[in-house]
Amino acid sequence: MGFSPTSKRHYEVDEPELNLNPMMDLFGVLIPALLMMSAAVEVSVINVAAPSIGPSTNADQKPPEHPPLNLTVVISETGYSLSLMGQMAADFPVAERPILCSRYRGTRPTPRARNLDRPICQKSEGRMKKQFLTYDNKGLTNKLVEVKDEFPDERRIIIQPGPEVEYETIVDVMDAARDVKTAKGEIRSLFDEVVMSPGPPGG
Amino acid sequence: MADDVLDTPTQPEPGANNFPDPALFAPKPGAKKRHKRAPHAPKADISINSLLDILSVILMFLLKSYTSSSVVLKQSKDLVPPFSASTIAAEDSTAVTITMKDILLQDKPIVQLENGKVTDRDTSHAGMLIEPLFSALQDEVQHQRKIEARNPKSPFKGIVTIIADRNVPSPAIVKVMYTAGLAEYGKFKFLLVKLERG
Structure with a gap:
């Protein structure tokens, strides 16, 4: 019993090739578009709180053992003023x-x-x-290190910018108050809970 | 008489072969031999499969990096945020952008500013509340509450990220914070350009 001659015949069937050119075109558009949309600069954030308005909602809250430090930096065009517990602590004037x-x-x-x-x-x-x-950012940081040494548990700082103060200055104060690099190269946290409140009118 | 006939040029007889002389087509001495065209040379296709693989990887990487950054800083002359050494990453939130010209909520212009100052016609509450921004933020809160009701996995966090130009005066920032605070936003984040600590 033999095979019929036709069953032995082999046909070379060409596999159909996918046309990838449209896909390449699509990629050629998508990649530049995504590159343009993606952020070229690395960003970070600073957490900021606004002063609470009205009475405290937590009636069971115990009064604090110590009076609040109320560490406040008032920013004006002439420089920084640091106050503690409502008392003026230091001035850092603008200088060349x-x-x-x-x-x-x-x-x-x-x-x-x-x-x-x-x-x-x-x-x-x-x-x-x-x-x-x-502004004297280094001087402010050095003073805040002294305050932190005295009040190690305190983390809150109130920033009061005057009406003429630019946003960049506010961020500089936040950076100066947040942490400091020690002589050993370690980062020491200072006052990282920022409360921003309107400054005195007219600076 | 017979000689006269032989000397005269031969005229083609009517009905004879009218083709040109084949000697005209013979190669001239010293002429280059024309190469014969190769019979049906296979077309050289460039394989783009490997290139496509590379592009797929790049595309996936870009898509991943694009979706992971919830708050995007758009490069513009009007918007140059200050530098900061903070290392806290941005998170998914409502973005309010403040330039010297206007205030935008999620990239939509809401209020026009005059050199970074909010005009009196747009404010109330002793100049602290920016009315158009307040109503836009309220709409945004309602929108996010609806999303929260349908998808509890994306709750309304009440976070607003402020992206401001470095020249914006402080009252504009304070007023935006006050307005957002009244519109149920209790947490604020300032978006800044990351500065490597020296």
């Missing part, structure tokens, strides 16, 4: 300091209104230091 231009490309450091007569930091001057009237 050398500033690295990398953070201020195309503009001036804060308070900008007081630096208008000085040339702006050009985009090409990133590593250059220029003299500007600026």
Whole structure:
């Protein structure tokens, strides 16, 4: 019993190839679009609280053992004022300091209104230091380290910016108050619970 | 007489072959030989499968990184947030953007500002409440409450992320916080450009 001649015949069937060109075109559009939409800069956040308005809702809350510290930084165009328990603790006036231009490309450091007569930091001057009237952030941090040594459990700081103060200055104060890098290179937390409240009118 | 006939040029006789002389088509001496075309040379297809694999991986990576960042900072001349050494990551929240020109809620312009200042016609409560923003935030809260009712896995957290330009004066920030606070938003986050600690 033999095979019929036709059953032995082999046919080479070409496998149909997928046309991937439309898919390539789609990818060619999607990838640049996603690249454009994705954030080119890395972002972070600072948690901020607003002052509570009205009486406390928790009636069973025990009164605090110690009077509240009320650590407050008032920001004005002339500088920072630090107060503790309603008493003035220190002043950090705006003064002329050398500033690295990398953070201020195309503009001036804060308070900008007081630096208008000085040339702006050009985009090409990133590593250059220029003299500007600026806030004493280091001085504020050093003072807050002393306060933290005295009140290690305290974490809250109230920031009161005046009406002429720019947002960048507020963030600088938050950064100066949040933590500090010790001599050993460790990060020491200072006052990381920020409450923002309206400052005194007119600065 | 016979010689005369031989000397005259031969005229093609009517009905004879009228084709040109085949000698005209003979290769001239010194001419290059024309190459014959290869019979049905196979077309060289570039295999794009591996390229497609690479592009798929890049696409997946981009989609993942895009969806993981809930609050997106859009690059613009009007919006340059300040730098900060904070390391806290942004989380899913309602985004209020403040530039020197306007206030936007989830990228929709709500209030026009005059050089970073909220005009009196848009405010109430002694100038602290920004009315158009308040109603827009209330709508947003209602929208998120509806989502929460249908999908308990995405509850309304009451977080608002403020993305502000570095030049914006502080009263605009305080007023936005006050307005958001009255519209049931109790937690605030300032979005900033991450600065590596020196």
